[in-house]
Amino acid sequence: xxxxxxxxxxxxxxxxxxxxxxxxxxxxxxxxxxxxxxxxxxxxxxxxxxxxxxxxxxxxxxxxxxxxxxxxxxxxxxxxxxxxxxxxxxxxxxxxxxxxxxxxxxxxxxxxxxxxxxxxxxxxxxxxxxxxxxxxxxxxxxxxxxxxxxxxxxxxxxxxxxxxxxxxxxxxxxxxxxxxxxxxxxxxxxxxxxxxxxxxxxxxxxxxxxxxxxxxxxxxxxxxxxxxxxxxxxxxxxxxxxxxxxxxxxxxxxxxxxxxxxxxxxxxxxxxxxxxxxxxxxxxxxxxxxxxxxxxxxxxxxxxxxxxxxxxxxxxxxxxxxxxxxxxxxxxxxxxxxxxxxxxxxxxxxxxxxxxxxxxxxxxxxxxxxxxxxxxxxxxxxxxxxxxxxxxxxxxxxxxxxxxxxxxxxxxxxxxxxxxxxxxxxxxxxxxxxxxxxxxxxxxxxxxxxxxxxxxxxxxxxxxxxxxxxxxxxxxxxxxxxxxxxxxxxxxxxxxxxxxxxxxxxxxxxxxxxxxxxxxxxxxxxxxxxxxxxxxxxxxxxxxxxxxxxxxxxxxxxxxxxxxxxxxxxxxxxxxxxxxxxxxxxxxxxxxxxxxxxxxxxxxxxxxxxxxxxxxxxxxxxxxxxxxxxxxxxxxxxxxxxxxx
Ligand code: WT7
Numbered sequence: 001x002x003x004x005x006x007x008x009x010x011x012x013x014x015x016x017x018x019x020x021x022x023x024x025x026x027x028x029x030x031x032x033x034x035x036x037x038x039x040x041x042x043x044x045x046x047x048x049x050x051x052x053x054x055x056x057x058x059x060x061x062x063x064x065x066x067x068x069x070x071x072x073x074x075x076x077x078x079x080x081x082x083x084x085x086x087x088x089x090x091x092x093x094x095x096x097x098x099x100x101x102x103x104x105x106x107x108x109x110x111x112x113x114x115x116x117x118x119x120x121x122x123x124x125x126x127x128x129x130x131x132x133x134x135x136x137x138x139x140x141x142x143x144x145x146x147x148x149x150x151x152x153x154x155x156x157x158x159x160x161x162x163x164x165x166x167x168x169x170x171x172x173x174x175x176x177x178x179x180x181x182x183x184x185x186x187x188x189x190x191x192x193x194x195x196x197x198x199x200x201x202x203x204x205x206x207x208x209x210x211x212x213x214x215x216x217x218x219x220x221x222x223x224x225x226x227x228x229x230x231x232x233x234x235x236x237x238x239x240x241x242x243x244x245x246x247x248x249x250x251x252x253x254x255x256x257x258x259x260x261x262x263x264x265x266x267x268x269x270x271x272x273x274x275x276x277x278x279x280x281x282x283x284x285x286x287x288x289x290x291x292x293x294x295x296x297x298x299x300x301x302x303x304x305x306x307x308x309x310x311x312x313x314x315x316x317x318x319x320x321x322x323x324x325x326x327x328x329x330x331x332x333x334x335x336x337x338x339x340x341x342x343x344x345x346x347x348x349x350x351x352x353x354x355x356x357x358x359x360x361x362x363x364x365x366x367x368x369x370x371x372x373x374x375x376x377x378x379x380x381x382x383x384x385x386x387x388x389x390x391x392x393x394x395x396x397x398x399x400x401x402x403x404x405x406x407x408x409x410x411x412x413x414x415x416x417x418x419x420x421x422x423x424x425x426x427x428x429x430x431x432x433x434x435x436x437x438x439x440x441x442x443x444x445x446x447x448x449x450x451x452x453x454x455x456x457x458x459x460x461x462x463x464x465x466x467x468x469x470x471x472x473x474x475x476x477x478x479x480x481x482x483x484x485x486x487x488x489x490x491x492x493x494x495x496x497x498x499x500x501x502x503x504x505x506x507x508x509x510x511x512x513x514x515x516x517x518x519x520x521x522x523x524x525x526x527x528x529x530x531x532x533x534x535x536x537x538x539x540x541x542x543x544x545x546x547x548x549x550x551x552x553x554x555x556x557x558x559x560x561x562x563x564x565x566x567x568x569x570x571x572x573x574x575x576x577x578x579x580x581x582x583x584x585x586x587x588x589x590x591x592x593x594x595x596x597x598x599x600x601x602x603x604x605x606x607x608x609x610x611x612x613x614x615x616x617x618x619x620x621x622x623x624x625x626x627x628x629x630x631x632x633x634x635x636x637x638x639x640x641x642x643x644x645x
Contacts, residue, residue: 057249143245407431409497500514551593
């Protein structure tokens with residue numbers, strides 16, 4: 001067997017689960033033995049959820065890139081590590097072998113060093129989905145710099161906020177990025193983000209689209225020039241491998257910003273050893289990965305799914321990861337299926353929103369495509385409705401591929417609840433069972449464990465986790481107190497996920513969605529407060545309130561109730577102005593789907609907006625609005641209800 005810790009039978013799963021709870025230190029020490037350490041750990045686990053303090057493999061020394069690359073070189077130097085499929089199907093595919101990946105990552109680590117980047121420095125990466133993005137991420141990890149990847153859809157303002165919060169000193173970007181029919185001017189957006197920035201010393205620019213860019217003397221350098229120089233340097237100095245920095249198990253590996261219920265995104269921090277072990281363990285077990293298989297995760301590396309299941313999970317397992325630059329619907333809605341056929345994809349991992357959108361094109365785009373290489377299908381990012389689950393299972397998997405519904409979060413590093421492909425049973429729209437090491441608990445709003453079933457026979461509560469797994473977040477960058485209040489203070493002694501959840505009598509879990517003020521739009525996490533802040537920046541806006549509503553394709557849509565004091569032109573133009581403002585402040589992903597102008601908002605006497613009422617109206621369930629007697633002006637509800645879009 002390739003991975004001694006791969007659980008290939010139901011009994012093995014139950015046995016591992018039991019052992020992981022009975023003695024977590026022994027359980028994870030056994031698994032950690034399968035990785036490459038420069039020095040073994042002194043203590044497997046030290047923790048309390050009060051501060052919180054969580055330390056895995058303390059005293060251990062390692063470098064994650066040696067685990068993702070160097071250790072595979074002996075047997076797999078010529079095997080593909082990354083298969084890259086370009087946006088334009090006419091363009092040539094690139095195959096990056098482990099030997100080539102090693103060379104490029106070492107070379108880029110040298111580039112970073114030449115440009116003054118040191119261990120612990122924060123490097124912001126804002127690139128399209130090109131292999132160089134993976135080289136940049138791994139190059140940072142090689143020298144111990146902390147990468148902070150920002151999704152290409154975020155605006156200059158969002159980037160500026162993140163650069164400031166992380167006190168980043170370096171940026172790696174592209175001239176532009178291709179996504180479907182669009183060409184996104186990444187470097188130009190970076191230039192806007194850098195107006196007023198005081199910390200950035202260097203911007204390294206990779207050429208992808210040949211969009212004209214302004215290169216500022218003394219600050220901006222070309223990737224190609226820097227890489228070439230590093231290459232000749234390697235030749236001159238006879239260095240074949242850039243030495244991997246010795247990292248402490250608990251040194252930060254990266255920061256990834258994510259939205260919460262407050263206005264400002266927080267920088268989730270993951271550390272070297274725990275993150276590596278969790279992404280590897282979950283990759284190998286959830287997908288039942290076998291070496292040689294092609295794993296296609298359709299996410300962008302700008303999100304946690306791409307970090308964990310395009311880069312670190314598959315590569316640490318010596319696997320082959322397919323990286324796709326484009327989008328599922330360009331040049332047509334058969335693109336995923338063309339890619340599956342062309343590269344003989346074995347595992348396809350995508351989001352329910354993509355499945356629902358492709359369902360809308362019918363079966364024609366699938367017709368005649370050879371999907372017989374597929375062995376496992378996966379979903380992630382939001383609850384999957386039963387209709388989409390069955391469509392995926394029948395039309396893509398031909399009922400021959402187990403569907404894994406993987407529940408997790410940016411904060412968890414990798415999957416916490418999922419069936420294991422072909423090993424533990426699936427149940428449509430249920431994430432099913434916790435991975436070994438994960439101890440879920442459903443609590444009511446007072447933090448008491450839910451012990452009574454509801455009228456449907458399920459336990460129904462807020463999803464918490466009782467004890468740390470190796471991949472749990474360690475802090476939020478620069479503000480540990482924020483980490484404590486956000487995740488560990490709502491229910492003392494527990495990690496609170498922010499999700500509502502059902503549990504059946506067999507111990508299966510079904511995530512029902514966020515219970516806090518966070519929306520999940522097309523699998524992207526967006527805080528309502530963030531969107532409100534952006535809308536309120538518009539000069540004609542007095543106040544706004546944002547809620548989610550069910551959307552056929554996106555899962556949730558964004559519904560904004562807005563009070564304006566001045567309309568510029570007609571209603572429609574004002575709405576477009578507001579959308580433009582949100583695009584500028586956050587990015588196009590946060591644009592409201594619906595904007596309703598109102599003369600007031602339902603508020604309590606103490607001035608609190610009653611979102612419950614607004615949510616009900618947006619959901620089209622205004623028949624029963626519950627108790628409105630505590631409202632300052634109950635009349636406003638009728639006005640809002642009658643104006644619903
Ligand atoms: C939130 C986390 C996990 C990486 C991508 C999103 C929702 C995620 C599922 C699933 C139901 C899911 C939750 C969670 N979610 N996966 N399989 N079933 N809901 O990461 O941006 O950190 O968002 O996505 O609500 O809290 P994220």
